[in-house]
Amino acid sequence: MTNTIEITKAQTSKIHDVDFENLSFGKVFTDHMFVCDFKNGEWQQPEITPYAPITLDPSARVFHYGQAVFEGMKAFKDDENKVWLFRPEDNLLRINKSAERLAIPAFPQDVFMEGLKALVQLDEAWVKQGLGNSLYIRPFVIATEPAIAASPAVEYKFLIICSPAQSYYSGDVRVLIAEEFSRSANGGVGYAKAAGNYAAQFYPTNLANKEGFQQIIWTDADTHQYLEEAGTMNVFFRINDTLITAPTSERILDGITRKSILKIAEDSGISVEVRPVKVSELIEASKDGSLKEIFGSGTAAIVSPISAFSYKGEVFEIPHQEERFSAIFKEKLLNIQYNKSEDPYGWRVSI
Structure with missing residues (x-):
């Protein structure tokens, strides 16, 4: 060559x-x-x-x-x-x-x-x-x-x-937590951007759409107890003032926007936890008021706020926060991408 x-x-x-x-x-x-x-x-x-x-x-x-x-x-x-x-x-x-x-x-x-x-x-x-x-x-x-x-x-x-x-998503999205279908499984190709991974999501997402939800939060294939990804994006949860996301694995894509958000959060003094997150923990946090935000991250949407989630037929609304972590991260990322701020990480590459 x-x-x-x-x-x-x-x-x-x-x-x-x-x-x-x-x-x-x-x-x-x-x-x-x-x-x-x-x-x-x-x-x-x-x-x-x-x-x-x-x-x-x-x-x-x-x-x-x-x-x-x-x-x-x-x-x-x-x-x-x-x-x-x-x-x-x-x-x-x-x-x-x-x-x-x-x-x-x-x-x-x-x-x-x-x-x-x-x-x-x-x-x-x-x-x-x-x-x-x-x-x-x-x-x-x-x-x-x-x-x-x-x-x-x-x-x-x-x-x-x-x-x-132009902007990929407009407005907040409502999501359905998966109880039956899976995006990926242990030993599979979930961490790869393989075309078939996305084709397999279309049918369950269509079912969710019919119920009034734009996307699915996928759970682990073994037990459906652990939250993994949101639609075609990585997913973040803000409980009180701590930012939480699932660790990457052979099932979860190592998102570039995800990595960028984690770095910006740490450098902004925000408490960050990368650990497994149970569905039951999310529901409990929603009920006691400690769940402040859920948002997805990806190349196309950058950051996509989630306004509600449904599990076993019950809908949990997420109150709007005046100061959203998602808005902070999106602004900082866009400022780097559009050369409106310094890029301390060397992420921006000139053409």
Whole structure:
């Protein structure tokens, strides 16, 4: 593999046809994409090409055995029109960790960073200024070898596509605590951003939607007694003035926003506990008034406050706090991401 990326520019741009004031998340894509194939035991020539459909054989293994992993990350534009990434090396490390679990070859870090920066530079006009505006970036890998034998593929395609985004969620969400369904199990692929993890959530989430809840707080598969994740996000609980979240494990995704919030909380003098959290503890805290907040964290939403949860048919409303931890963390994260404050952690990477 050569680190020199071949770039073929789009002849015309689609950007003038896009209404940036009314974007649906993940439905509009920029003019270019990054593509690199794995064949003959190694990654081939990386390219940036015009965004276009790809052709796959009907027997491509991804369709039959689900070898597919992905990442989610963002680029931000500051008031001086400079573009920034947020902790991109962590995304590369995590997609390779996910790939390893699904027997997919790792992608080289130097080529990833060079290709990512070149792609965002090429489509820089799609990164709009303003708080809440960003460029959502989706690296992913799929098994492309045409064969339906039940074994790992020997051919793969690594791509990066980009989609302009506004705020992902608006307002607080109501959640249902899982009593029957599970997101992941011990020894499984819960810690990986494997495509199948998300497909398995859709049915129980649809059931929750019919009951008036936007998301599910997942519980452990063995006993359904311990709280783990909220929808597609990590979840935090504020009991009195202590911030609590479940530890990462083979079932729980090591969220980059999660790690960032934990660091900011510690440096802000907030008491932090990373430990298992029982459903019964949450209900007790809600009843005695010590439960102040629940919120999810993730790349797309950053921070998503939760206003109520339901368990065994009983709904527990969470009183609105004048000073929310979630609001503090979101503001501090956004200030770093949009270059409005100092970045003492070195998380911000210039394009």
